Amino acid sequence: MDLLVGQLFTGLSTGSILLLAALGLSLTFGQMGVINMAHGEFIMAGCYTAYVTQQVVGDAGVSLLIALPVGFLVGGAMGLVLEWLLVRHLYQRPLDTLLVTFGVGLVLQQVARDVFGAPAVNVTVPEFLRGGVDLLGTAVPKTRLFILALAVVAVTVVALVLRFTAAGRRIRAVVGNRDLAETAGISSRAVDAGTFFIGSGLAGVAGVALTLIGSTSPTTGQSYLVDAFLVVVAGGMGRIKGAVVAAVALGTFQAVFETYSTASLAKVGVFVVIVVFLQLRPQGLFTLRTRSLA
Amino acid sequence: MPQRFTFHPRDLTRSLAATAAVTALALTSACGSRAGEETAAAESCVDTSGDTVKVGALNSLSGTMSISETTVRDAIYLAVDEINAAGGVQGKQIEIVAEDGASEPTVFAEKAEKLIREDCVAAVFGGWTSASRKAMLPVFEDNDSLLYYPVQYEGLEASENIFYTGATTNQQIIPALDYLAETGVKSLYLVGSDYVFPRTANAIINAYAADKGIEIVGEDYAQLGSVEFSTIVNQVSASGADAVFNTLNGDSNVAFFREYANVGLTAEQMPVMSVSIAEEEVGGIGIENIEGQLAAWNYYQTIESPANTTFVDAFKAEYGADRVTSDPMEAAYNSVYLWAATAEKAGSFDVADIQASADGVSFESPEGTVVIDGENHHVTKTARIGEIRADGLLYTVWESAGAIEPDPFLEGYEWAADLQVSE
Known part of the structure; x- marks a missing residue:
């Protein structure tokens, strides 16, 4: 019984971690169609932002709150540079984008290794997030509750921005029909850069939060990249709510499979489910209707 | 589907062509290293007639494993410097030829081949992951050369051409x-x-x-x-x-x-x-x-023994007071001394002579006395x-x-x- 309650929460928690890692990608990949293999390294940059902030500030709690917005700016700035230097030249060539951003990811990993060293560094968890909360007889780590809350906040903010702000409307307009949007006076260049900035910034935020439960090392981003792509593809390209449902579903599948087998077998199980699902529904859970002809 | 995520057949062809080219290149280079192995069984080119003897240090100096393996390299250099300062092996100074395994088993195999055939080293020290050891094993066996491997591992292996100075399963x-x-x-x-x-x-x-x-x-x-x-x-x-x-x-x-x-x-x-x-x-x-x-x-920096104090002090003096010594580093340090002691005992650097004389060779190491077992080429270790x-x-x-x-x-x-x- 204890284990069951624990596992239900674990599914939700794993889902929220996947969602946080995938949210930025659902903008850059889902909305813009850019396969950014360096997304994981932006998450890693967020992790190191949390580390550096903690070294400078000292107090773990204060530095976490500072690191969240700083992580957004660091990730966003890196995304902006990547978009401007490379990605914008490759917009019609998705496979080339994949190879190029993969290379950028490797370069960023090596940079992190040279600057911070290859072994993981320690980001101290703030006192108020240590230990667990008793939930129906199971200890639920506070760090996981924090990440769950952060994921909810991040998704809500992104959804509100896309729906109600002028910038959000422009993003949706360009995704819906680029040519028509340009005719209406929207600079699709600026919108692309802006979308990439926000998407990469969210990766940075994810990185800061993930230091609470995971390691901070040059290869950290790799642990989340594939799962993040899975969430976006299974959820349906360009749909935030698709990413939410897919992340929670995948998290729960993983947690349930894992209860009855080993973690690495559970991973295989999740992949099988996704492969079968995409056979039946290649467009993912939710589809985006666009007015473009392509 | 967003408009931009469209695959043009031309792009696909181009990317596939690029991928094919890269693959072809990789295959060619792989075959290149393979070709060397087939002409193996050549006479050993080790030349010890001068006043130096060459050995190889093969560690990952780049890639994921570099942080661990550079520490092992440091320990190998320390041991070589100490032995040279004390007069060398059979009166000959040891000269290190360093190579980078780049955290890739295939690179380890390639560089091992190079150290043996081109640099003509008498023995090679290094390797970390089991994958790198498994990749180097056929190279050392085909060329009948020697590898000293310093990391604890999963056991179930005993090659005539490898000396294992880390722990096997019954020692850890x-x-x-x-x-x-x-x-x-x-x-x-x-x-x-x-x-x-x-x-x-x-x-x-x-x-x-x-x-x-x-x-x-x-x-x-x-x-x-x-x-x-x-x-x-x-x-x-x-x-x-x-x-x-x-x-x-x-x-x-x-x-x-x-x-x-x-x-x-x-x-x-x-x-x-x-x-x-x-x-x-x-x-x-x-x-x-x-x-x-x-x-x-088998080893911690905090072990209290004269041999360990000497080792830790010498290491910190050479590389800095903030550095720590670890189990694989100590095993690598021991491996150089064990090779030197075996060569002294054999009165030769020849592989066959070293193999024949290895049994019972011992060294007062930081973890305690270690003795080579001539049968399985592992060493005794305190757990x-x-x-x-x-x-x-x-x-x-x-x-x-x-x-x-x-x-x-x-x-x-x-x-x-x-x-x-x-x-």
Whole structure:
């Protein structure tokens, strides 16, 4: 019984971690169609932002709150540079984008290794997030509750921005029909850069939060990249709510499979489910209707 | 579908062509190194007629493994410098030819070939991962040359051309189990990364447990690099096991111990015995998450012996006071001394002479006296259980009664009789 309650929460928690890692990608990949293999390294940059902030500030709690917005700016700035230097030249060539951003990811990993060293560094968890909360007889780590809350906040903010702000409307307009949007006076260049900035910034935020439960090392981003792509593809390209449902579903599948087998077998199980699902529904859970002809 | 995510057939063709070209290039270079092997069996080109003798140091100086392997290289250089300062081997100064294995097994094989055939070294020191050792093994056997490998590993191997100066399973895992059994552990939960070392280690632990009446209440594997340990820790916690045996590797250790501490499990309630956590890993995990937990190795920087004090002082003097010494570094340091002592005893640098003279060669090492076993080319080692303390260092809380004879195939253990087929 204890284990069951624990596992239900674990599914939700794993889902929220996947969602946080995938949210930025659902903008850059889902909305813009850019396969950014360096997304994981932006998450890693967020992790190191949390580390550096903690070294400078000292107090773990204060530095976490500072690191969240700083992580957004660091990730966003890196995304902006990547978009401007490379990605914008490759917009019609998705496979080339994949190879190029993969290379950028490797370069960023090596940079992190040279600057911070290859072994993981320690980001101290703030006192108020240590230990667990008793939930129906199971200890639920506070760090996981924090990440769950952060994921909810991040998704809500992104959804509100896309729906109600002028910038959000422009993003949706360009995704819906680029040519028509340009005719209406929207600079699709600026919108692309802006979308990439926000998407990469969210990766940075994810990185800061993930230091609470995971390691901070040059290869950290790799642990989340594939799962993040899975969430976006299974959820349906360009749909935030698709990413939410897919992340929670995948998290729960993983947690349930894992209860009855080993973690690495559970991973295989999740992949099988996704492969079968995409056979039946290649467009993912939710589809985006666009007015473009392509 | 967003408009931009469209594949043009032309792009696809171009990318495929690029991929094909890269693949072709890779295949050609792979064949290039293969071609060398086929013309093997050439006479050894080692020339020791001058006043120097060349040896190879083959460690990863770039890539993921570089941080671990550069420390091993430092230890090899230290030993060589010390031996040279004391007059060299058979009056000859040792000259190191260094190569970078780049954390890639194929590169290790290629560079080993180069060291043997082009640089004509008398012996090579290095390697870390089992994958790199497995890749180099045929190179050393085909060219009949010598490799000194300094890292604890999963056993079940004994090559004429390799000397293993790290622990095999009966010098690390079995003593760790003996210790747990002695302290009253009746049930164990096994957690490991999914690759050869944890799988082999856990096969041994299962056989041991079946024989000694210890219950294995759970066995779980996570993908290498996995950082999602919520379910595993929930299950460990619910299992009520007396202790956990941990063979996780790398980043997974950080996520595992953080989760473990966060659900409120402590070293007093359920100690975790780890076999791949040394001083460096403790830093990344955070001492508050791992203090009091146990590790099994043969050497710790904190060992109190004259030989170790000399080693640690010399190392810090050479590389800086903030550096720490670890088990693989010590084993690498020993390997150079063992090779030198064997060459002295043989009166020759010839591979056949070294192999013939190796049995019984000993060295007063920082971990205690180590002696080469001429039959399986491993060395005797003292097993030590260390506890992680608040300063991030490991302190010996238990050690085996004297050095343990190496037994890579576990032939001396009746309960392990069925394991040998698993290789």
